Amino acid sequence: MATGIWLIGARGSVATTAVVGAAALKAGLAEPLGCVTELPELRSPALPGLADLVFGGHDIAGIPLAKKAEALVTAGVLPAGITAALGTEIAAAERELRPVPSAERQIDAARRIAADIEDFQRRHRLERVVVVNVSSTEPAAPPHPGHADLAALEESLASTDPVLPASSLNAYAAFTAGCPFVDFTPSTGARLPALAELAARADVPYAGNDGKTGETLVKSVLAPMFAMRHLRVRTWSGTNLLGGGDGANLADPAANAAKAGSKQRVLAETLGYQPQGSSHIEYVDDIGDFKTAWDLITFSGFLGTTMRMDFTWHGCDSALAAPLVLDLARLTAAAHAAGRSGPLGELAFFFKDPLGEVSHALPEQWAVLVRFVRGLAYV
Amino acid sequence: MATGIWLIGARGSVATTAVVGAAALKAGLAEPLGCVTELPELRSPALPGLADLVFGGHDIAGIPLAKKAEALVTAGVLPAGITAALGTEIAAAERELRPVPSAERQIDAARRIAADIEDFQRRHRLERVVVVNVSSTEPAAPPHPGHADLAALEESLASTDPVLPASSLNAYAAFTAGCPFVDFTPSTGARLPALAELAARADVPYAGNDGKTGETLVKSVLAPMFAMRHLRVRTWSGTNLLGGGDGANLADPAANAAKAGSKQRVLAETLGYQPQGSSHIEYVDDIGDFKTAWDLITFSGFLGTTMRMDFTWHGCDSALAAPLVLDLARLTAAAHAAGRSGPLGELAFFFKDPLGEVSHALPEQWAVLVRFVRGLAYV
Amino acid sequence: MATGIWLIGARGSVATTAVVGAAALKAGLAEPLGCVTELPELRSPALPGLADLVFGGHDIAGIPLAKKAEALVTAGVLPAGITAALGTEIAAAERELRPVPSAERQIDAARRIAADIEDFQRRHRLERVVVVNVSSTEPAAPPHPGHADLAALEESLASTDPVLPASSLNAYAAFTAGCPFVDFTPSTGARLPALAELAARADVPYAGNDGKTGETLVKSVLAPMFAMRHLRVRTWSGTNLLGGGDGANLADPAANAAKAGSKQRVLAETLGYQPQGSSHIEYVDDIGDFKTAWDLITFSGFLGTTMRMDFTWHGCDSALAAPLVLDLARLTAAAHAAGRSGPLGELAFFFKDPLGEVSHALPEQWAVLVRFVRGLAYV
Amino acid sequence: MATGIWLIGARGSVATTAVVGAAALKAGLAEPLGCVTELPELRSPALPGLADLVFGGHDIAGIPLAKKAEALVTAGVLPAGITAALGTEIAAAERELRPVPSAERQIDAARRIAADIEDFQRRHRLERVVVVNVSSTEPAAPPHPGHADLAALEESLASTDPVLPASSLNAYAAFTAGCPFVDFTPSTGARLPALAELAARADVPYAGNDGKTGETLVKSVLAPMFAMRHLRVRTWSGTNLLGGGDGANLADPAANAAKAGSKQRVLAETLGYQPQGSSHIEYVDDIGDFKTAWDLITFSGFLGTTMRMDFTWHGCDSALAAPLVLDLARLTAAAHAAGRSGPLGELAFFFKDPLGEVSHALPEQWAVLVRFVRGLAYV
Numbered sequence A, B, C, D: 001m002a003t004g005i006w007l008i009g010a011r012g013s014v015a016t017t018a019v020v021g022a023a024a025l026k027a028g029l030a031e032p033l034g035c036v037t038e039l040p041e042l043r044s045p046a047l048p049g050l051a052d053l054v055f056g057g058h059d060i061a062g063i064p065l066a067k068k069a070e071a072l073v074t075a076g077v078l079p080a081g082i083t084a085a086l087g088t089e090i091a092a093a094e095r096e097l098r099p100v101p102s103a104e105r106q107i108d109a110a111r112r113i114a115a116d117i118e119d120f121q122r123r124h125r126l127e128r129v130v131v132v133n134v135s136s137t138e139p140a141a142p143p144h145p146g147h148a149d150l151a152a153l154e155e156s157l158a159s160t161d162p163v164l165p166a167s168s169l170n171a172y173a174a175f176t177a178g179c180p181f182v183d184f185t186p187s188t189g190a191r192l193p194a195l196a197e198l199a200a201r202a203d204v205p206y207a208g209n210d211g212k213t214g215e216t217l218v219k220s221v222l223a224p225m226f227a228m229r230h231l232r233v234r235t236w237s238g239t240n241l242l243g244g245g246d247g248a249n250l251a252d253p254a255a256n257a258a259k260a261g262s263k264q265r266v267l268a269e270t271l272g273y274q275p276q277g278s279s280h281i282e283y284v285d286d287i288g289d290f291k292t293a294w295d296l297i298t299f300s301g302f303l304g305t306t307m308r309m310d311f312t313w314h315g316c317d318s319a320l321a322a323p324l325v326l327d328l329a330r331l332t333a334a335a336h337a338a339g340r341s342g343p344l345g346e347l348a349f350f351f352k353d354p355l356g357e358v359s360h361a362l363p364e365q366w367a368v369l370v371r372f373v374r375g376l377a378y379v
């Protein structure tokens, strides 16, 4: 069951780590650490095999994949020697990358994006292609009447107005090409009524938003712990220091705001109230891909006694994100194969800001995910 | 449904905080923070009310409860002014405390312990009494042939040999008095084949061991997080700095060893393998009741990339433990009322070293606990 | 040698802690911890005795000192029982507090401020009065031609324009009353050419700015350590969580910016280059007077190997600041007595943003301070 | 001025990093970060140049230097590619390494050690050779009457008794060969009255003990900070997690005890009293050469208010130690050239447990060192 992964932002850190990593796993050079679909509880014949994934994608940047991979080796994200060992595979992926098509009218840009994807699918005789957005986080998109329903959207796209942010235009293109869409970023993506309508019409599923790889992951287990123990969280204040391409982009206050918001939501949802404090993101070029986050939590217990905990998280963002990209593509492909369409709330486990009215507590998200995968096997 | 709580170690920090705290809650002076049986998911008519609890107990020390409470105010464990506000209640509890009975033969000591409990129950017309061990952690008990079965045990107890450590003698006495037993300490308590036999014969339930209030609590949510994300924990190394009576006792390497062992077990159980590192306990008088723990965790992810997190936990041990003592007494009383006997594996949520073959992951323990409480309501 | 301390912001946390603390020391209720002028190396007959200090001051707020002191007890800044023990002394200080005089023209306001100070000095027959600014941090003052020289300043003050920020108007008033001035805040204070001129004319010394009590204190010893070991600091990034009155005020981005700037200056000065990273201040009401700061430092050593350290500082700002206020008043009074005038660079030890071209490394500042005090003794 | 460095433990991590690093600096492949003698304040014509150092040494292990260097590359201590670039230099050093000579009588072993050193000096026409002990930390040596004076020592060494631990035997051999001796380890080394006598007779200087590279370095600036601010340190408790060869050796409680002792001494010396708490060392194989230390400090300030700070230090021990080995050899060689003999207390800056009655505060040690180097230049 050859399955395509079409990456928006294909020359970025997450994308490159995913492409090189999948090749390394296929070549038996590494264990599938970080890939949750390789855990016994989630392994399933319903999922396309890791070895059956084929990569292509769009990027506005032109840096060769091999050069980007080399930079990731230097940064300690990819192991030394891997680019030499996987030169052929990297070259093969390089051939499937395309510049982002542009056009005066967004409807035409979308058609060309879809055409690139369809061409990719045809050439590789892929059963299906999952489009995954791992491009730079966008600032919040300005509202537009075309967002509200599909008819209005299609009419507006045919004008020369900018109607959709890039992430949503990609979702639109994916749906028109009959492809599932995964948004690993906090950008708008498929989260517009008009696009929900389109996904339903096209009978394709979609998932998102914003891969959960660090501080929020920890929050999604610690916050339920405080709740289960009836301890009242008073303050939860976080600082995230990060460099890399994503860090540089998040230094932009607009993009930053989107991210910081989705990082605190988990608290209100799992605790039932919003503690004081905020989540602060700071760009430090030198930190590179290894983010350091520090969180301080103060809480009250029996008779009001105040206590505290703090943690630091020193994680390699791309190494945490890339295997989840593979997981999400496999799961979404299987959901599509099983006839699922619309938002996949069951994949909340993977996201900081999951679609739908779902739990933000990791253990519950895990239980839902396990059931979801079991369900897929019996279609 | 007046229910007794008979505390072994009744003049200690945990016991005093529980007694004073229960009175404060009854008097409406505080919210029931830290009491998990007061959470919506666990509130149940099957449990005795917080206001229906009556306290008594044994201690080898003679410090007046009011004086101990004052010391806990100074230490910041109890709020200022509380001893004045609850003088009557503290005096009432004081009247129910007894010195630890002794005798040449352990069988006679056990009879006197049981007699004190029965007398307490009679005087207060209590429906039942739950015996809770919150006394100092013992060194590991030397093995004795009398531990293996009940007949052998009763024969040995009638000699002048020391057969049982204090915690187990208290469990023996509780069971002969028809009372459930909860061991909040890492001591042997009811964990001997002979005592299991006795509990079955007496038709009483028991629970334990070692209340989970700090570092291990955090481990029981973080370790599953790493497991669910397929991240391999390489090192988990912990340092616990604590003072107070319990700290002084744990400075004794023998008692210390018992505790440090039960603190790492959660890792092997939830991860499926034992990472490197150990859990180290150090007594620092000045730290008092507010323990500070630091844990370093290193882990590998995608393609072997090594990452790390550390946390510090600054918790008030007695404020974390005392509400759990109330919870455990209520739950065990309800289980007894519902006809349960033997080890209550369903209470694993509360313990570092739970009885039975049970999960060590907090979320699963929570789910089991919720089902358990629901079950009690429909007896 | 009775010496007055006239506090600008006399009802704030730092001021109240200083007033109550000085009374406690006089009454023998506490050791002079935190008072550096009580260390053997700095004790000197040239300094007015702790028991010879008399307090008065201005504040725009009207909260009674006793009530403020009570609030500081609740917050854990002052020890329980202290307000009862020192009721007389607190009442005495209360009688010396005045509302901030206002007038249409700043020259008149300054005269009334000076009059209040002179009146205080007369009534208590004080040898001298040191004016200490511990009022809320101001936003950076807009430039004004009157700042450049004294003649221009006096002319402008006589108009109805606002010329000086409050801190500088207080410095002006102090100097015209012949009093030394200490600025414990990052506000402009005496740092204007016109005021330097005035201090010289009035023959009075002044000191500042911004008391060094937490993160910057630690920086002033750690940064030299890296320098002395030829380790290159790459990133130094700090987060300060604080509540209290000062925290609320610093939540205002303008005031915040002033503070964050002076917090990083020490790095450039002691390292000789500016590492990446910034110092971030966040207001968290619940944190109260106990600030928590976290700093991450990454550095390169032999052959470029990258290493890191981080620290958390959990300090009570007012308890750290108040004894320094006493120290500064004593030292500045002694300098005045010894005939010193103009900026006291030798007091850099106390400040985040010291006056003059001085070292920012704490050990060198200490050495300078010791020499300074020795010098005073031989006048 | 070609100067030899004879390394005891020449195939260990510190030694190999020093040898490879010196070659890298000579080849212009790296800046001299971590080398304090390359700071402007300490650069001096009195010191042999970095490029004039020639390496040789003893080791009981036989691992080829190139292989050890490769392992250090893998561990991230040495930069990738360095072993290829410096193959010739590494081979040259390899040719100067010798197995540790043994003999039935220690006097004969010492003669052979000295002969190896003299032979090294002759072959390379070295002006002088500094012997540096970077071998594994020894357990505390049992006392022996031969330690007390030189005559007794020489008599005992001629018997077949074991009289001196290896570190001291090496110091003995160095002195008899007319060479200065530096002990970078906590072992006994030259710290015996008999050896002091010998050094005086041979007119050679010596330095030690135990390179200060991590937690103790930080202590030597933080402890004076608390002292200078009159803040009373109540608890200082440290945990050191380390792997590598040194870590494995320190897992031995005897070696460990020596190290942990010298780590707390700095506190008593700089504070004037011994706070509570201890320094704990734990071996964690996986941690490798990158040690992680965590220290908690609690302290009291004004009116007794208790505050706290903690820090984590994540340092590469060999990268911190190796440049100091080069510094120490250069400084000791220059001292020898200047006619100094006996213990060099002026080098306390480099050591956890410095010789002589010297300050343990880093800034004072720095000032002494700067004066010392200036003094050497004017001989």
Ligand SMILES: NC(=O)c1ccc[n+]([C@@H]2O[C@H](COP(=O)([O-])OP(=O)(O)OC[C@H]3O[C@@H](n4cnc5c(N)ncnc54)[C@H](O)[C@@H]3O)[C@@H](O)[C@H]2O)c1
Pocket (backbone or CB within 6 Å): A008, A009, A010, A011, A012, A013, A014, A015, A058, A059, A060, A061, A100, A133, A134, A135, A136, A137, A138, A166, A184, A185, A186, A210, A211, A212, A213, A244, A245, A246, A249, A317, A318, A320, A321
């Ligand atoms: N790494 C993580 O842990 C993590 C977690 C959650 C979300 N994310 C999100 O994943 C995204 C990628 O992160 P990264 O670290 O790989 O960032 P990156 O900067 O390395 O890569 C982003 C890539 O997107 C490309 N790009 C930008 N705009 C584009 C467009 N309109 N069309 C196509 N390509 C475009 C850029 O040229 C770049 O190559 C970010 O949005 C980030 O916020 C990452």
Ligand SMILES: NC(=O)c1ccc[n+]([C@@H]2O[C@H](COP(=O)([O-])OP(=O)(O)OC[C@H]3O[C@@H](n4cnc5c(N)ncnc54)[C@H](O)[C@@H]3O)[C@@H](O)[C@H]2O)c1
Pocket (backbone or CB within 6 Å): B008, B009, B010, B011, B012, B013, B014, B015, B058, B059, B060, B061, B100, B133, B134, B135, B136, B137, B138, B166, B184, B185, B186, B210, B211, B212, B213, B244, B245, B246, B249, B316, B317, B318, B320, B321
């Ligand atoms: N506080 C927590 O978070 C926590 C968590 C898990 C377990 N525990 C355990 O709870 C127990 C109590 O802790 P604490 O802080 O109250 O200690 P504590 O030292 O304050 O109190 C122990 C009391 O037990 C009494 N005692 C000792 N031996 C006795 C005996 N044979 N019979 C009767 N009384 C006896 C002592 O006199 C003392 O009053 C300890 O074993 C501790 O390890 C506490």
Ligand SMILES: NC(=O)c1ccc[n+]([C@@H]2O[C@H](COP(=O)([O-])OP(=O)(O)OC[C@H]3O[C@@H](n4cnc5c(N)ncnc54)[C@H](O)[C@@H]3O)[C@@H](O)[C@H]2O)c1
Pocket (backbone or CB within 6 Å): C008, C009, C010, C011, C012, C013, C014, C015, C058, C059, C060, C061, C100, C133, C134, C135, C136, C137, C138, C166, C184, C185, C186, C210, C211, C212, C213, C244, C245, C246, C249, C316, C317, C318, C320, C321
């Ligand atoms: N506490 C520390 O560690 C520390 C360190 C460095 C600097 N400081 C500075 O010290 C100052 C005082 O801190 P705090 O915690 O006591 O703050 P606070 O908010 O408790 O007190 C400030 C007081 O100043 C008064 N005030 C405001 N404007 C005034 C004016 N124009 N004239 C007279 N009074 C005025 C306020 O009414 C208040 O009572 C702040 O500027 C702070 O930044 C404090």
Ligand SMILES: NC(=O)c1ccc[n+]([C@@H]2O[C@H](COP(=O)([O-])OP(=O)(O)OC[C@H]3O[C@@H](n4cnc5c(N)ncnc54)[C@H](O)[C@@H]3O)[C@@H](O)[C@H]2O)c1
Pocket (backbone or CB within 6 Å): D008, D009, D010, D011, D012, D013, D014, D015, D058, D059, D060, D061, D100, D133, D134, D135, D136, D137, D138, D166, D184, D185, D186, D210, D211, D212, D213, D244, D245, D246, D249, D316, D317, D318, D320, D321
């Ligand atoms: N790295 C640091 O930051 C640091 C700081 C202070 C002290 N030290 C000390 O430096 C020493 C070396 O540390 P390392 O990390 O290189 O250790 P290592 O284990 O890598 O190297 C020690 C070497 O000494 C050799 N050796 C053992 N006994 C010997 C003997 N009798 N004669 C000759 N060689 C012998 C071993 O074979 C090994 O090659 C240790 O004693 C350590 O405690 C290191």
Ligand code: NA
Pocket (backbone or CB within 6 Å): A310, A311, A312, B310, B311, B312
């Ligand atoms: Na931390």
Ligand code: NA
Pocket (backbone or CB within 6 Å): B312, C310, C311, C312, D310, D311, D312
């Ligand atoms: Na920390």
